[in-house]
Amino acid sequence: MIGRHRHGGGGRFGGGPGGMGGMGGLGGEDGMPRGRKFSSDDLQLLLLAMLAEAPRHGYELIKALEDRSNGFYAPSPGMVYPALTYLEELGYTTVELEGNRKRYALSDAGREYLASNRERVDIMLAKLTHFARKMDLVRRAYMGEEVDDAAADNGWAPELIAARRALKKALLLRTDASQEEQRRIAAILARATAEIEQNPAPKQA
Structure with a gap:
């Protein structure tokens, strides 16, 4: 890290750097951050x-x-x-x-x-x-x-939106999960991530 200060927070499945808040761990349901935008x-x-x-x-x-x-x-x-x-x-x-x-x-x-x-x-x-x-x-x-549903969801497929929300709900309901259950969940997410990453992400300009 090159910065002089670190900013962070968030619970087990929360919106901090290690959390599961929203798409990409940004904090909100739609990926908008809570508090400071970037460290x-x-x-x-x-x-x-x-x-x-x-x-x-x-x-x-x-x-x-x-x-x-x-x-x-x-x-x-x-x-x-x-x-x-x-x-x-x-x-x-x-x-x-x-x-x-x-x-x-x-x-x-x-x-x-x-x-x-x-x-x-x-x-x-x-x-x-x-x-x-x-x-x-x-x-x-x-x-x-007028903003149609596809535009409101940033062009994401309805199936992806539903899956994302279901994942968030499942994690929130397991906030007090045991260490063993947390490891089981982590293994499932790791496998899903590996499968997603089999196709390269679009290049950022």
Whole structure:
């Protein structure tokens, strides 16, 4: 981990980093997070991912994350600039001064670090895409537009939605399960995950 602080929480099957809250462990039924959206470690990796696309100034990085999430996630300058300074200290970025502004680019070391965390980064980028779709639905509903069931579920098949909800219910009903039962559940989920991952996930842009 490259961040100075860790943020987390959540119960056995809750919404924390090790929990089962929602799709992808984000906390809510539809994958929306509870509380803080991303940890400091997450933000640093997201900044590196944005710099892998193109060199950017700090405010451009904020805008890139805001655009990617359709306005859902726009980290404050008070979070972004200290993170950029830290990434520069680690040698993961290079900096070019343009007047009073700094233009950040990904260094070779940063590119290697990003590659070593590719799966984690892809998951976070997928979350941003999910948030963006949710924000679009919220805006459409606010404007009084009709939203069909397929759009409301982000294009997921009804069978997948039903299975996800059934899994969440089954886990919640076993909150006080014994250690033996927890291990049995974990083995079932591990087998299901392995079967799902037999087909590669779509590439994140």
